[in-house]
Amino acid sequence: MRVSASGGEVRPATKLVGQNGHRFPQFLPDGRRFLFFGFGTADSQGIYLGSLDSQDITKVVSSEGPGVYAEGILYWVRGITTLVAQRLDVEQRRLVGEVVTVADQVATDTVSGGIAVSVSQSGLIAYRTGGSNRRQFTWYDRGGRMLGGIGAPDDTLWWTQLQSWETLVAVLTPPTSASATSPIAGARGCW
Secondary structure (H helix, E strand, O other): OEOOOOOOOOEOOOOOOOEEEEEEEEEOOOOOEEEEEEEEOOOOOEEEEEEOOEEEEEEEEOOOOOEEEEOOEEEEEEOOOEEEEEEEEOOOOEEEEEEEEEEOOEOEOOOOOOEOEEEOOOOOEEEOEOOOOOEEEEEEOOOOOEEEEEEEEEOOOOEEEEOOOOOOEEEEOOOOOOOOOOOOOOOOOEO
């Protein structure tokens, strides 16, 4: 859906074309075009490119979940847990060049289709690995060298968002029972 920043009529930003729904929109730097995940059948599911100027959409790539975009590169998870990247030619509305594997065993949510990946506009990547319920966020440089962990391993980390200045990571935790650290039952933590 779309609505003017000053308010007004709420209108569809996209139209379903064989998908069951559209999720995880992300605006591109021009502020007019956006990527989103269209979920549905194997033929229709994938990452799409849309524009505020039209309801026409273009499937960029088949995918099990959404993608994230930074500095001309589209990142998405292939085969449930492999994070890959490829250059996106926004004007031609297609991927170009070779697909590069960035990481294996990236956490995904098979219910929502979400991926535990965030990419800053400079290309710095934050992601959570899957498997064990104990998770730890780790900084890596562009060469893939581990720079260090963030906090201790934890089994309550759900979602991350790397801030644009690349010094903070926002983390969402699941609802809790009332406790000393979260006095409100059902509250979600964000730190």
